[in-house]
Amino acid sequence: MITVRVCIPVALAFVAGVAAAQKSADFPPVTLFKNVMVFDGVEEKLQDVDVLVVGSKIQTVANEIPKTGTYELDAETGFYQEVIPPIGAAYRGGYTILRENLRGEEETVQAPVTVIDGGGRTLMPGIIGGHEHVGLPVSPGELAGPDYDWQYLAAASAAGAKFYLDHGWTTLREAGGPSEGLRRAIDQGLIPGPRIYTAMQYISQTSGHGDMRSGYAAPHPNDLPIEPWINQEFFRLADGVPEVRRAVRESLRRGAVHIKVMAGGGISSQYDPLHTMQYSVEEMRAAVDAAADWGTYVMVHAYTDETVKRAIEAGVKVIEHGQMITEETAKLMAEKDVWLSIQIAFLGEEPTPEQVALFGEVTAAKFRRVQEGVATAIGYAEKYGVKVAFGTDLFGPRLPEITKEFTYRQNYFSNVEILRQATSINGELLQLTGPLNPYPDGTLGVIEEGAYADILLIDGNPIEKLELLTDPANLDLIMKDGVIYKNTLGQ
Numbered sequence: 001m002i003t004v005r006v007c008i009p010v011a012l013a014f015v016a017g018v019a020a021a022q023k024s025a026d027f028p029p030v031t032l033f034k035n036v037m038v039f040d041g042v043e044e045k046l047q048d049v050d051v052l053v054v055g056s057k058i059q060t061v062a063n064e065i066p067k068t069g070t071y072e073l074d075a076e077t078g079f080y081q082e083v084i085p086p087i088g089a090a091y092r093g094g095y096t097i098l099r100e101n102l103r104g105e106e107e108t109v110q111a112p113v114t115v116i117d118g119g120g121r122t123l124m125p126g127i128i129g130g131h132e133h134v135g136l137p138v139s140p141g142e143l144a145g146p147d148y149d150w151q152y153l154a155a156a157s158a159a160g161a162k163f164y165l166d167h168g169w170t171t172l173r174e175a176g177g178p179s180e181g182l183r184r185a186i187d188q189g190l191i192p193g194p195r196i197y198t199a200m201q202y203i204s205q206t207s208g209h210g211d212m213r214s215g216y217a218a219p220h221p222n223d224l225p226i227e228p229w230i231n232q233e234f235f236r237l238a239d240g241v242p243e244v245r246r247a248v249r250e251s252l253r254r255g256a257v258h259i260k261v262m263a264g265g266g267i268s269s270q271y272d273p274l275h276t277m278q279y280s281v282e283e284m285r286a287a288v289d290a291a292a293d294w295g296t297y298v299m300v301h302a303y304t305d306e307t308v309k310r311a312i313e314a315g316v317k318v319i320e321h322g323q324m325i326t327e328e329t330a331k332l333m334a335e336k337d338v339w340l341s342i343q344i345a346f347l348g349e350e351p352t353p354e355q356v357a358l359f360g361e362v363t364a365a366k367f368r369r370v371q372e373g374v375a376t377a378i379g380y381a382e383k384y385g386v387k388v389a390f391g392t393d394l395f396g397p398r399l400p401e402i403t404k405e406f407t408y409r410q411n412y413f414s415n416v417e418i419l420r421q422a423t424s425i426n427g428e429l430l431q432l433t434g435p436l437n438p439y440p441d442g443t444l445g446v447i448e449e450g451a452y453a454d455i456l457l458i459d460g461n462p463i464e465k466l467e468l469l470t471d472p473a474n475l476d477l478i479m480k481d482g483v484i485y486k487n488t489l490g491q
Helices: 018-024 150-166 180-187 229-233 240-253 281-293 305-314 327-336 353-359 361-384 396-401 404-409 415-436 466-470
Strands: 003-007 030-034 050-054 057-062 070-074 080-082 094-100 106-111 114-117 122-125 127-132 169-174 195-197 202-204 235-237 259-262 298-304 318-324 339-342 388-390 455-458 475-480 483-487
Touching: 122 415, 127 388, 127 415, 150 169, 150 180, 150 396, 150 475, 169 415, 180 195, 202 240, 229 235, 235 240, 240 259, 240 281, 259 281, 281 298, 281 305, 298 305, 305 318, 305 327, 318 361, 327 339, 327 361, 339 361, 361 388, 388 415, 404 415, 404 466, 415 466
Parallel strands: 030 114, 127 169, 169 195, 202 235, 202 259, 259 298, 298 318, 318 339, 339 388
Antiparallel strands: 003 070, 003 094, 030 050, 050 057, 070 080, 094 106, 122 455, 455 475, 475 483
């Protein structure tokens, strides 16, 4: 057990370079947030409390955590008590760790403590993106050629990860794309970015939403001596129970913590009409069973009511999109505890001229059909208490639009409902990964003792003005895993 003696002077200190300090030190840094109003991810009213962070975790949330004197802090439990320094002891601020050196002798190591005066700002959990594609930094059509530059894709994915973090997204639930290497690089501190729950390859039937060949392309990718690289890394074509089971197991072997299956027609794909039913119940159930054997679950791409009902019958836990569900199906989702991971901003108000030029009027018509169902689907979900996740489904050239999801959701939800979706509710969704959860030692999406220290400080109250989250200039501090990546409060 590590004992930390904290001595915090009356004058509040703002310490720069916390990230560098954490990497260089062999003991956990301590950060104390004072004078903040806390949205904990759940409660509608802000709480006037202090938040103490030790290492990567929130250790204490309480009134008037001391900022003066000398305190002994148990770094594992967050319990602290005031102690009287020995006569003649020199406590110059910072915190002191008592430990044994290599010779078995007791020694002390001193380092600064960060005390942040929030000035009445709102402290809240970092945003969790519930349906993102950071591992797909370009449009699928661009990937369908015979070759592509992996270095460019890796660099573009890294830039996208930083963009998310700069806008307050501290965790991403990847809904398809080879992001496992990106996750490792971020977790090792090589590049900045959010936590990533990766799905790896999309699994699709031949002629499904993941079959990116042109309409007259031949032969089938699986029949070639070497599959095209897009089928090796992005879209796995699998038909029949044995192939589907194998595709799921291969994705799990490569680092997926949940599985993405294409269950119906898509908007952006050219050769699978929106109404099409993709995968039989038996094939989808094979995917569900193979994922369950590893302790995790299947999410499916599905817009229409028929595809959603078939997925539920197969045991799928999360419906991605689902804008065309009926009241009967929403009721069934609630009874079966199936999530609705719906996105709104990617549809926009009308297909842009650029989208029409890129995909054609057929795709524009698909956009409009799905748009028409949004309000009805959300209404049914709210009526029956279906759990609704927050996500954007934006990637590549549309990544800069991610904050519009907050704006569009205001047409259907209250501000606090949207904030809960983007924090505590999505945090609950991530727990479906079970033993494959890559971040199992704390909770996400909440400000509570034992949660990971993924924290935003906002200049204003987002419960009253949700639009604050659409401009990163309003984020005065961004912390992920106890490390401060942005701090404009320098005093």
